[in-house]
Amino acid sequence: MRQPPDISISRLAVYLRFLEDFVKEKGPDSTINSEELAKSLDMNPHQIRKDLSYFGKFGERGKGYRPEELRDKLRQILGLAKKWNLCLCGMGNLGNALFAYQGFRQMRLDIVAIFDNAPDKIGKTFKGVKIFSPERISRVVKQLNINIAIVAVPPMAAQAVTDKLIAAGVRAILNFAPIKLNVPSYVKLRNVDLSMQLINLTYFLSSCQNT
Amino acid sequence: MRQPPDISISRLAVYLRFLEDFVKEKGPDSTINSEELAKSLDMNPHQIRKDLSYFGKFGERGKGYRPEELRDKLRQILGLAKKWNLCLCGMGNLGNALFAYQGFRQMRLDIVAIFDNAPDKIGKTFKGVKIFSPERISRVVKQLNINIAIVAVPPMAAQAVTDKLIAAGVRAILNFAPIKLNVPSYVKLRNVDLSMQLINLTYFLSSCQNT
Numbered sequence: 358m359r360q361p362p363d364i365s366i367s368r369l370a371v372y373l374r375f376l377e378d379f380v381k382e383k384g385p386d387s388t389i390n391s392e393e394l395a396k397s398l399d400m401n402p403h404q405i406r407k408d409l410s411y412f413g414k415f416g417e418r419g420k421g422y423r424p425e426e427l428r429d430k431l432r433q434i435l436g437l438a439k440k441w442n443l444c445l446c447g448m449g450n451l452g453n454a455l456f457a458y459q460g461f462r463q464m465r466l467d468i469v470a471i472f473d474n475a476p477d478k479i480g481k482t483f484k485g486v487k488i489f490s491p492e493r494i495s496r497v498v499k500q501l502n503i504n505i506a507i508v509a510v511p512p513m514a515a516q517a518v519t520d521k522l523i524a525a526g527v528r529a530i531l532n533f534a535p536i537k538l539n540v541p542s543y544v545k546l547r548n549v550d551l552s553m554q555l556i557n558l559t560y561f562l563s564s565c566q567n568t
Numbered sequence: 569m570r571q572p573p574d575i576s577i578s579r580l581a582v583y584l585r586f587l588e589d590f591v592k593e594k595g596p597d598s599t600i601n602s603e604e605l606a607k608s609l610d611m612n613p614h615q616i617r618k619d620l621s622y623f624g625k626f627g628e629r630g631k632g633y634r635p636e637e638l639r640d641k642l643r644q645i646l647g648l649a650k651k652w653n654l655c656l657c658g659m660g661n662l663g664n665a666l667f668a669y670q671g672f673r674q675m676r677l678d679i680v681a682i683f684d685n686a687p688d689k690i691g692k693t694f695k696g697v698k699i700f701s702p703e704r705i706s707r708v709v710k711q712l713n714i715n716i717a718i719v720a721v722p723p724m725a726a727q728a729v730t731d732k733l734i735a736a737g738v739r740a741i742l743n744f745a746p747i748k749l750n751v752p753s754y755v756k757l758r759n760v761d762l763s764m765q766l767i768n769l770t771y772f773l774s775s776c777q778n779t
Contacts, residue, residue, distance in 0.1 A: 363768055364575075370767040435767050436774030443766075451665035460746045460763035466770070505769050528776070529769035535671045545772040547765050552671035554758050555654075556581040556646050557574055558716050558740035559677070561756040563647030565739070 361411040368408050369431055371398060376428040383424065390421030440465045442503045444527075446518050447510035448473040448488060451533055455509055456483065469501050472518070491518055498525035505529045512536045572622040579619050580642055582609060587639040594635070601632030651676045653714045655738075657729050658721035659684040659699060662744055666720055667694065680712050683729070702729055709736035716740045723747045 375398055379389065395402035409415045412434050416422035432438045443461070445452055445468050455461075456468060471488045473479065478488045489497050497503070506522045508515055508530055515534035522530065529545045532538055540546045586609055590600065606613035620626045623645050627633035643649045654672070656663055656679050666672075667679060682699045684690065689699045700708050708714070717733045719726055719741055726745035733741065740756045743749055751757045 366768050366771050367764055369771075370764045373767075434771070436770035436772075437767070439774075441770055441773075449665070450661050450668060454660070454662035454665050455762065457661060458746075458762055460761070461766065464763050464767065464770075466763070466766055504773055505766065507766075529773050531765055531769060535669075545769055547768055549760070549762070549765055550671070551666065551669055551760070552675050552677070553578055553581045554742055554760055555672065555677055555716065555718075556584075556648070556675065557577050557758055558742060558756055559647035559652055559675075560577050560580075560645070561647075562652075562715055562740050563650075 359411055361408070365408045365411060366435070368400075368404070369435060372405065372408075373428060373431040373435060373437070376424050376431065380424050380428055385423075385425040387424055388421045389424050389427075390416070393421070437464055440467060441505055442467055442469045442501055443505045443507060444468065444470040444472060444494075444498065444501075444503045444522075445507045445509065446472045446491070446522070447508065447514075448475075448478055448483070449509065449511075451509045455507060455533075456486075466505070468507075470497050470503060472497075474514075491521060494518070494521040495525040498522065498527060503527060505531070508532045508534055508538075510534060570622055572619070576619045576622060577646070579611075579615070580646060583616065583619075584639060584642040584646060584648070587635050587642065591635050591639055596634075596636040598635055599632040600635050600638075601627070604632070648675055651678060652716055653678055653680045653712055654716045654718060655679065655681040655683060655705075655709065655712075655714045655733075656718045656720065657683045657702070657733070658719065658725075659686070659689055659694070660720065660722075662720045666718060666744075667697075677716070679718075681708050681714060683708075685725075702732060705729070705732040706736040709733065709738060714738060716742070719743045719745055719749075721745060 372394065391402040391405045395405055415427055443466055445456055448471050461468065468486055471483060471486055472491045472494060473488050474491050479490045481488050506527045508518060510518050512534045515532065515536055516538055519530060519538050519540065523540060523544055528543065530540065532546060532548045535550060538546060583605065602613040602616045606616055626638055654677055656667060659682050672679065679697055682694060682697055683702045683705060684699050685702050690701045692699050717738045719729060721729050723745045726743065726747055727749055730741060730749050730751065734751060734755055739754065741751065743757060743759045746761060749757060
């Protein structure tokens with residue numbers, strides 16, 4: 358299989374989310390073609406067909422896709438046919454916001470442990486999920502079979518926490534700390550950089566003013 | 569000028585951040601070429617040259633870039649040579665985390681007003697920034713010359729707030745609410761979808777297991 362770029366994977370996730378709703382609304386006997394899908398998502402149908410082509414043949418020529426079937430295949434491709442156990446590192450404002458975020462649970466991404474070094478938080482249970490000291494990362498990650506970690510600690514603490522997570526067996530990290538983390542090549546790291554998102558907006562505004 | 573894709577703009581922001589630190593460390597008389605820049609950022613030098621080529625000629629053949637000059641040009645291109653006034657809508661956990669986020673202020677992106685509909689928050693001042701009722705959006709946006717809005721309200725409230733912001737003159741919105749907002753074509757909308765970020769990780773983990 359050709360290796361699809363990260364951006365294709367992100368778009369498959371967008372198609373999946375649309376189909377989840379579409380199947381609920383229209384029922385399993387409906388069909389949808391790439392033009393209709395593209396129109397609903399304000400995208401290019403050629404792009405959609407290309408993204409899907411990395412993973413084989415979908416739909417019937419002239420008939421379009423069966424939405425339920427496509428949804429199930431996308432879930433499988435994206436690794437969402439199974440449940441994943443996540444841990445959340447850092448229970449400050451951002452950690453609280455991420456924990457409350459509905460989207461994760463809908464995707465069967467379950468936060469099963471929280472790590473924070475504040476003495477008044479350690480040992481407490483937050484909506485059924487226990488808060489542990491970072492010292493316990495190694496043991497808890499193994500016991501709870503945690504695959505994915507969300508790093509939402511202050512920048513100064515992020516590398517040390519990341520090293521502990523990787524030593525414990527975590528292979529995928531979503532990092533919110535605004536620093537460049539060093540991870541070995543077998544670990545997948547995604548950085549969410551909030552100021553980078555805003556810069557697309559400042560560019561847009563200033564290029565409007567210049568033209 | 570050819571219109572550069574959003575992804576090139578995001579990468580220019582990455583180059584800029586690197587150069588901000590580089591100039592501080594190495595001083596203004598240093599030089600750097602695209603190979604060195606690429607190596608430091610774990611990127612492809614061809615990609616860097618292509619991204620820059622949208623905006624004219626940079627550096628001297630065989631001599632590389634003057635980092636201070638490149639930094640200043642990137643600031644200008646990205647609209648960061650001036651200060652922008654932002655408002656933050658929604659002062660829940662996510663809003664608090666965004667307000668505390670250091671990266672914005674470093675880029676001269678100043679949050680100058682907060683909107684929230686909680687009666688116990690309205691009228692209070694948070695680190696020098698006043699919290700207003702969303703009813704005041706129209707007046708405050710104009711008075712404080714706000715260009716960019718961050719939407720961090722619950723999904724149910726996001727479209728109504730967005731409509732108010734646009735009516736008041738906001739032309740760029742960074743949306744954290746997990747819904748698709750409708751905005752006119754002259755408004756630039758960026759969505760930050762946290763579960764989409766995680767799906768790249770579940771894809772990575774499950775494709776590792778399958779091979």
